[in-house]
Amino acid sequence: MTLSPMDDYPIHQIPEVIRHVGTSDRNFYDRYYFNCHRRLSSAATTADDPWFIFGLGVYPNLGVVDCFAVVRRGDDHVVVRGSRALGADRNDLQVGPFRVEVLDGLQRLHISLEPGHGAVSFDLQFTADAPAVLEPRHFQRQLERVTFDTQRFVQTGDWSGTLTVDDDTYVVDPADWRGNRDRSWGVRPVGEAEPPGRRAAETAANSFFWIYSVMRFADFAVVVVVQETRDGERIMGDARLVWADPAREVQWLGRVDHDITFIPGGREPASATLRFIKPSGATTTVECLPQLANFIGFGTGYGLEQDWRHGMWQGEEKVEALRLKISELDATMKLFCPVDYLASFRLTSDDGTVHHGEGLFEFSVIGPHDQYGFADYTDVAPE
Template structure:
């Protein structure tokens, strides 16, 4: 057993040192996710940093979509003993004030993307429902996640161009998730090969003037709900600060571009118990293919938690659109415009419709 500075804090949850998590499952992870945008189609930056204690790896990525550019910087190193050390090569995340303010940094490298950004939450960090999925008797997802909308201050540099980020315009959402999900080097599929491979997913944390709406929908190949959430959370400084309002079972109706599963608009319907039902309309403004170059599983040589050596190993990936459109595949994180009952907001419109689903008859 190896001690670390975190062991000096009264935070233990098991009779182990903090470096050792309570499960020996190889797929245990602990990750930050952030997005930054101006509520428009001009730019979207997505940043992630994760630790994989049972794989002995920590890694990070940043992905920017700017004009015709899709650029990724990614880094990996051995995790070591100190899980309080979030540095991964040029990346780091600093918790300035827990659940309120964080600093996210990518120092300059030869890969043409850097930033120094301060996050400030505009609603209380909100715990989502437990995400639990068992396939062919194996637990493949068992995780917790908090979500928060907020605003940004700092700068982003893309090539030779510096973008000033001010909180009057630049906003986004973040999450912190931890638990079990598929990570690291691929495992022999065995009986898991029988899995239909469906991932029908919607995730929309949306910021309005004095509140946010957080919505999740996940369904299997038969249209059964695997996970759902619909809450309205009132922001800091509002008359109802911190109040959480349950909005009932969300109903999701996307409209796809002809011959594709690319969403051009959508309606999400809510029916608060004892309240008035309402529809929230969404239009994606800037799609970012989150899985391209970032480690979510498309590239055989770089996956979250995959051992790349002692490190730090730092790499860059650049694609230009529309020329490289053929490689843009998988989960989409889009800047979205949302509207309901006279309220206009912006946020993350994350979706994927992979595999069979009742909404695609005849596939």
């Protein structure tokens, strides 16, 4: 058993050293996610601005820590990814040229990727503009196996620093660049694929409908999460309003209804309308308009490629880069991964007040879904 500097802090939760978590489940993980974009309302915004996403995950029972950075710019999908053997010190958040540093817990974090490892490098600081808020516990059991048991918090903020894509370096000014970040941990499928066994015959259990949206308005954010089965049964469903002023309480907005309009020939949303309905009938409506898609399933470890999955053993250390063209992505493979959209939002409250915002609209409908007429995995919206 090996000690680390973290063991000198009074933060233990079980009678083990910090490096050992409270379950032997191979799928336990602990992860950071960040996104960064120029404000859609900025006078400097152009069609070629990058839509940047970064993630780092620790997998204690697999002995791996890995990370990725993915940029959508124009028709380019640019990825740099890294993996290494996990050591004893959980405060060591470096993977080769990548690094995450917590400068001030729940307030400021620093992420970086040294130049020379692909077409992307960055040196960025995230500064919160609102309090972090816990989301509902995510729990799902398929047959007898717990497949999801996770906790997550989310937070909006501004960015500063530099981001380089190919030969272009963007000076990231907090007046113009924003985004959100989250931290999640618990049990979810990671690493090398496990034999599906009986679950392979359970088609309904393998359907996955997902909406995860973080909308930033002038004085508040709205966080929405929906997961449901093919017939609409809810596994998760929540909508909260988070005030930028930490003295104000987070507000539950109501039950979430959704109405998605799809781009013909696929499952990508052209637009979406979300309604948050309280028992009194009071309804808040948000019209969502996706602006730019980042197909995070390609090259980053979310499961499309069998040779690089989150938590998969890649050796003592490995860093690699790849570049794809959005226009050349396999149309069928796009049906099997979540997509992170930079989106604009128009919120109409129950009293008719209108607010305009922007942020993340993450969406996926994998497999059958009755509401939208998808009877099989490869069904698409009609032309």
